[in-house]
Amino acid sequence: MPRKSTRLTFAVLATGAGVFSMLQSLIAPALPTVQHELHTSQSTATWVMTAYLLSASVFTPILGRVGDLVGKKRTLVAVLVTVLIGCLIAALAPTIGVLIVARIVQGIGGALFPLSFGIIRDEFAASRVSPSISNLSAVIAAGGGVGIVAAGPIVSALDYRWLFWLPVGVVAVTVLIAARYVPESPRRAEGRVNWLGAVLLSAWLVALLLPLSQAPQWGWGSGRVIGLFAAAVVLFVLWLLAEARSRSPLIDLKVMRLPAVWTTNTAALLFGAGMYSIWSFLPAFVQTPSSAGYGFGASVTASGLLLLPMLVAMFFSGILSGRLEPVVGAKKLLTTGAALGAVACGFLALWHDEQWQVAFVSGVFGLGIGLAFASMANLIVGSVPPEQTGAATGMNANIRTIGGSIGAAVTSVLVTGHLQSSGLPEASGYTHGFTLLALLLLAAALAALLVPVQHVRRIAGAPRATGDQGPDVDADQDVELDLARTNQETVAPAVRN
Numbered sequence: 001m002p003r004k005s006t007r008l009t010f011a012v013l014a015t016g017a018g019v020f021s022m023l024q025s026l027i028a029p030a031l032p033t034v035q036h037e038l039h040t041s042q043s044t045a046t047w048v049m050t051a052y053l054l055s056a057s058v059f060t061p062i063l064g065r066v067g068d069l070v071g072k073k074r075t076l077v078a079v080l081v082t083v084l085i086g087c088l089i090a091a092l093a094p095t096i097g098v099l100i101v102a103r104i105v106q107g108i109g110g111a112l113f114p115l116s117f118g119i120i121r122d123e124f125a126a127s128r129v130s131p132s133i134s135n136l137s138a139v140i141a142a143g144g145g146v147g148i149v150a151a152g153p154i155v156s157a158l159d160y161r162w163l164f165w166l167p168v169g170v171v172a173v174t175v176l177i178a179a180r181y182v183p184e185s186p187r188r189a190e191g192r193v194n195w196l197g198a199v200l201l202s203a204w205l206v207a208l209l210l211p212l213s214q215a216p217q218w219g220w221g222s223g224r225v226i227g228l229f230a231a232a233v234v235l236f237v238l239w240l241l242a243e244a245r246s247r248s249p250l251i252d253l254k255v256m257r258l259p260a261v262w263t264t265n266t267a268a269l270l271f272g273a274g275m276y277s278i279w280s281f282l283p284a285f286v287q288t289p290s291s292a293g294y295g296f297g298a299s300v301t302a303s304g305l306l307l308l309p310m311l312v313a314m315f316f317s318g319i320l321s322g323r324l325e326p327v328v329g330a331k332k333l334l335t336t337g338a339a340l341g342a343v344a345c346g347f348l349a350l351w352h353d354e355q356w357q358v359a360f361v362s363g364v365f366g367l368g369i370g371l372a373f374a375s376m377a378n379l380i381v382g383s384v385p386p387e388q389t390g391a392a393t394g395m396n397a398n399i400r401t402i403g404g405s406i407g408a409a410v411t412s413v414l415v416t417g418h419l420q421s422s423g424l425p426e427a428s429g430y431t432h433g434f435t436l437l438a439l440l441l442l443a444a445a446l447a448a449l450l451v452p453v454q455h456v457r458r459i460a461g462a463p464r465a466t467g468d469q470g471p472d473v474d475a476d477q478d479v480e481l482d483l484a485r486t487n488q489e490t491v492a493p494a495v496r497n
Contacts, residue, residue, distance in 0.1 A: 138318020
């Protein structure tokens with residue numbers, strides 16, 4: 001049976017992943033509106049974001065592994081249907097409690113990232129894997145920017161519920177096309193889902209991320225925060241023991257210990273800390289009334305427009321990285337992306353008195369995001385066995401999210417540490433916060449320099465598109481691969497240049 005169009009497959013994957021990424025940030029600028037419309041408190045409204053974060057963190061690696069085991073296309077369709085249901089519930093939610101439940105359901109869509117990367121690796125011709133991953137990463141990165149930019153106009157022109165009604169139509173069509181045209185990947189991992197590992201992974205992620213997100217309301221020295229951090233440490237150790245002893249681990253720790261994987265994940269942790277913090281605090285900065293001595297008193301829509309250069313830059317740099325990666329290598333692109341982020345935050349710490357300065361920084365940071373997103377995904381995919389792609393890329397996305405939670409929590413302490421009599425933060429709080437983010441992103445660039453890269457001619461046994469009658473293009477093209485010596489039974493030895 002002839003293979004379905006890879007262009008159509010990519011369009012489906014990009015739409016699903018882009019919508020999920022957009023949902024991640026779309027509601028943030030509208031939280032005050034949600035709070036008012038649903039008659040709730042600010043602390044309760046923040047759970048609309050927290051519930052989504054926790055759900056995505058739990059389900060991303062677990063369902064990535066499920067896809068490796070039972071079929072990526074089947075799992076992808078199920079996840080898209082779940083996101084559709086979550087959007088419907090959110091659009092109709094009569095209370096804040098129902099909306100929070102809807103966000104938990106939507107968070108399951110985090111699995112779209114690893115599933116999409118896995119399908120690309122399994123289904124696309126080898127010469128198209130790296131560019132396609134770069135293009136998909138650009139869409140994922142841009143989706144978050146679209147959410148920030150589009151939220152204001154949608155809420156102003158329609159209603160906050162349309163933030164969910166609009167994705168309903170898009171996801172519904174995507175489900176139908178995915179079920180009909182996306183082929184089922186032939187590669188399957190052996191074994192079963194390690195449910196003990198899944199429960200322990202979920203437990204330590206929740207125990208870590210919950211206090212990070214709620215510490216500003218609960219207090220860093222509160223018993224709940226300290227107790228949850230202690231529980232996270234204990235549960236993490238138990239998870240490591242359970243995974244090490246399992247014959248079918250949820251996350252293969254041998255793969256996680258590969259030099260190319262752990263160094264890329266370290267860079268992802270630090271880069272996530274900077275990226276999510278900028279997304280959280282830069283809009284708040286420009287929306288601050290100028291009477292505070294800084295800020296521009298911008299509306300939600302105007303603040304989104306100031307971040308428009310970031311959206312455009314991250315999309316085009318992500319696309320460009322797919323063309324540059326075969327020439328300069330994913331490692332250099334990751335290093336450059338993190339360095340651009342550091343330069344942007346350093347500039348912002350020193351100069352933030354004019355709107356053009358914020359717009360300029362936004363564009364530079366967007367360039368860094370586009371390069372870093374694409375290169376991280378390519379480094380992970382090129383370093384692990386095909387049947388570990390879903391779990392490994394899911395864990396990479398999770399680590400980036402954990403970094404974002406840590407960065408946002410620490411930046412919040414700096415920004416809100418000293419308040420004016422009006423209740424607004426002092427300007428020095430933002431300056432210190434932007435300085436910290438510059439240092440974190442500089443550390444991400446240094447971590448990227450540690451990523452080892454081996455140049456090989458081809459991955460023996462690599463999947464290629466059915467009907468590809470041409471010569472093996474990878475026989476003449478260098479690909480970046482960190483050989484998993486502990487997985488030689490699944491990744492054949494490579495021929496060095």
